[in-house]
Amino acid sequence: MGITRGPILAIDMARMEEIQGVHFIRANITRPEVENEISAFLADSGRKFFQAVISDAMSRTTGHHDLDHSASYMICERVMQLCQSFLSENGNALVKQFQGDMTQGFKRKWERFFESSKIMKPKASRGTSSEVYILFKGFRRLIG
Numbered sequence: 001m002g003i004t005r006g007p008i009l010a011i012d013m014a015r016m017e018e019i020q021g022v023h024f025i026r027a028n029i030t031r032p033e034v035e036n037e038i039s040a041f042l043a044d045s046g047r048k049f050f051q052a053v054i055s056d057a058m059s060r061t062t063g064h065h066d067l068d069h070s071a072s073y074m075i076c077e078r079v080m081q082l083c084q085s086f087l088s089e090n091g092n093a094l095v096k097q098f099q100g101d102m103t104q105g106f107k108r109k110w111e112r113f114f115e116s117s118k119i120m121k122p123k124a125s126r127g128t129s130s131e132v133y134i135l136f137k138g139f140r141r142l143i144g
């Protein structure tokens with residue numbers, strides 16, 4: 001199976017330096033309007049879905065472990081909700097989260113929509129940081 005090059009959309013609340021071939025929307029992903037903006041981008045690109053959703057979105061850290069964990073959990077929840085609308089069948093999702101009490105539950109909650117899932121700590125991530133990446137592969141859009 002070959003890899004097809006689809007449209008690339010980046011979203012951030014903060015400004016981002018332009019990257020060739022990447023369309024940027026400055027928006028807060030927790031706001032409902034962002035879904036219309038994503039749909040409009042996909043429609044302009046002649047697509048309905050993305051093949052992959054990758055998120056390292058994170059609010060400013062406070063240094064308080066539980067607060068940082070729950071803030072990152074909430075963002076991850078939102079990213080996974082957006083996957084329900086915008087990820088293609090068999091697509092993959094990768095989200096960053098500050099690990100904590102809710103991380104295993106988060107993985108369990110969403111893995112039923114995917115063929116596989118795993119929690120990873122990439123080498124590039126500082127050993128002292130509690131950040132982990134949760135990879136979900138093979139999206140299945142369940143009805144009902």
Ligand SMILES: C[S@@+](CC[C@H](N)C(=O)[O-])C[C@H]1O[C@@H](n2cnc3c(N)ncnc32)[C@H](O)[C@@H]1O
Nearest residue numbers: 011012013014027028029030056057058059075
């Ligand atoms: C760790 S930085 C990564 C930034 C960029 N992806 C990079 O690699 O340089 C986390 C980013 O998440 C963004 N962010 C946090 N909450 C967000 C939200 N609700 N909607 C959109 N972006 C958000 C922040 O503005 C910040 O730029």
